[in-house]
Amino acid sequence: MISTLTAWLSRSDNRANLFALLAVVLFATAGVGAFTAPDEPHLTEDEERPANNTLIALQGYDDEGRAIEVNPAGEIVWEYDRAHDVFDVEALGPNRVQIAVADEISDEECPAQFRDDGHENCVRNSLRIVEKDTNETTWEYSWFDAKLHAHELHDADHYTVNGKDRWVLVDMGNDRVFAVNRDKEIVWKWNATDRYERPDEMGPEGDWTHANDVDRVENGVFRVSIRNFDTIVDLHVNDSAGEQNDSNRGERNANRVSDSIRVEPVVGPDSFSERGDILHEQHNPDTLGDTLLVADSENDRVLEIEDGEIVWEYGGSAVFDWPRDADRQQNGHTLVTDSYNDRVVEVNENGEIVWAVETGSLPYEADRLPGEGSDGPTASGEGIPSETEDALVVRERGSWAISMVKYVAPERLAEQAFFVLFGLLALVGTGIERRR
Numbered sequence: 001m002i003s004t005l006t007a008w009l010s011r012s013d014n015r016a017n018l019f020a021l022l023a024v025v026l027f028a029t030a031g032v033g034a035f036t037a038p039d040e041p042h043l044t045e046d047e048e049r050p051a052n053n054t055l056i057a058l059q060g061y062d063d064e065g066r067a068i069e070v071n072p073a074g075e076i077v078w079e080y081d082r083a084h085d086v087f088d089v090e091a092l093g094p095n096r097v098q099i100a101v102a103d104e105i106s107d108e109e110c111p112a113q114f115r116d117d118g119h120e121n122c123v124r125n126s127l128r129i130v131e132k133d134t135n136e137t138t139w140e141y142s143w144f145d146a147k148l149h150a151h152e153l154h155d156a157d158h159y160t161v162n163g164k165d166r167w168v169l170v171d172m173g174n175d176r177v178f179a180v181n182r183d184k185e186i187v188w189k190w191n192a193t194d195r196y197e198r199p200d201e202m203g204p205e206g207d208w209t210h211a212n213d214v215d216r217v218e219n220g221v222f223r224v225s226i227r228n229f230d231t232i233v234d235l236h237v238n239d240s241a242g243e244q245n246d247s248n249r250g251e252r253n254a255n256r257v258s259d260s261i262r263v264e265p266v267v268g269p270d271s272f273s274e275r276g277d278i279l280h281e282q283h284n285p286d287t288l289g290d291t292l293l294v295a296d297s298e299n300d301r302v303l304e305i306e307d308g309e310i311v312w313e314y315g316g317s318a319v320f321d322w323p324r325d326a327d328r329q330q331n332g333h334t335l336v337t338d339s340y341n342d343r344v345v346e347v348n349e350n351g352e353i354v355w356a357v358e359t360g361s362l363p364y365e366a367d368r369l370p371g372e373g374s375d376g377p378t379a380s381g382e383g384i385p386s387e388t389e390d391a392l393v394v395r396e397r398g399s400w401a402i403s404m405v406k407y408v409a410p411e412r413l414a415e416q417a418f419f420v421l422f423g424l425l426a427l428v429g430t431g432i433e434r435r436r
Contacts, residue, residue, distance in 0.1 A: 043074035044343065045356035052369045053077060054335070055097070056344055057089040058361040066361070067099055069132075069369070074357040080135055083126075087154040087364045092129065094370075096138075099128045100169075102152035111144050119146050119205065125153035127167060141184050145173040150207035154364075155284075159216045161239055168222055170211040177214055177224055177235060190235055190261045192226070196272065208272065210281075217287045223266065225285050230276025231268030232285050232292070237261050267292065267305055278303070278310065283324040284365055295323045295336070302326040302336055314351055325365035337366045 151173030301315030
């Protein structure tokens with residue numbers, strides 16, 4: 001039997017036919033997979049359903065960003081798709097949501113300063129307050145920047161001073177954090193150059209700080225994630241000064257407040273040139289009393305940190321691929337946005353994924369309604385161990401490669417990338433054998 005098979009394979013035309021058959025099977029498998037893949041979010045784990053709906057921000061691989069609300073069954077019950085990229089979505093009440101978005105604008109529609117700046121197109125960042133029943137924007141603060149990548153608005157936080165609305169925003173393209181009031185006046189701002197020295201070799205539009213998150217953790221204290229520094233800092237701001245001087249209504253007032261801002265490092269090297277010992281390009285730190293819950297993105301894990309020490313962790317490359325948000329729930333579970341795996345998962349205290357929804361479209365963050373998030377309990381006892389790093393290294397690299405394909409190809413087809421790749425290799429083999 002073996003000798004017969006060996007004799008058959010010794011002929012190049014037989015090998016060519018075998019490669020051709022293999023190519024047909026692989027392409028057919030890819031086609032069936034792409035055709036039968038579900039269009040909408042769907043549950044992939046349903047052991048313990050949450051009681052409430054979940055808001056999810058979908059960044060999108062190629063201008064298909066949107067915000068969605070899914071019920072415990074994983075079904076979409078609300079959707080907002082009036083933006084290219086969506087990063088942050090938060091409920092401000094039963095019918096209002098706050099959405100941080102970025103839209104890529106063609107050069108001819110950009111402000112004059114961005115039309116011939118050497119970058120293709122420009123970006124319009126905006127923070128929008130949207131009524132869910134109509135999807136109409138009732139308030140918006142926006143600005144233009146040179147380009148989309150690393151110049152988007154990733155996060156904003158609503159708060160009040162003396163009963164008056166304010167929003168604090170992170171502006172990664174201009175390496176700053178600033179606050180505006182309802183009249184859209186800047187009441188204070190902090191520039192990274194006030195504390196750090198920008199590298200000489202980095203151009204003005206280079207991805208320096210990549211500040212991607214800000215939260216008001218107490219009166220006058222704003223916690224900021226400086227992603228490219230592997231660092232989280234607190235800004236101590238005399239926040240009431242801007243309100244007292246609102247009658248001045250000018251940049252001079254914002255500068256006056258900014259001059260008194262004090263920066264206090266919380267975790268990380270506090271430097272662009274040094275690699276962090278704990279975090280590597282983190283996202284969305286949440287304050288849980290005395291601890292900090294962080295999506296440690298490039299390390300593919302979620303951490304809880306207290307006084308610079310890890311007290312709880314979960315994940316690893318065999319579990320997550322670039323997680324960018326983690327929220328502790330009131331029941332002790334942790335809601336994690338697993339970006340490159342295109343899913344949102346809920347993990348219980350024993351490290352078991354008890355609920356998961358596959359979203360597609362590169363999820364950025366998720367919030368459980370009506371807002372359980374960072375009000376949940378801190379971890380206790382030993383951390384949940386990660387799965388072994390070498391258990392599924394191939395899976396990690398494979399899922400990353402598929403994610404990269406999604407930036408240039410439809411998601412359905414990208415999911416079948418390996419079948420298509422090996423089908424093409426089989427075709428090459430066919431051609432080689434035909435020429436012998």
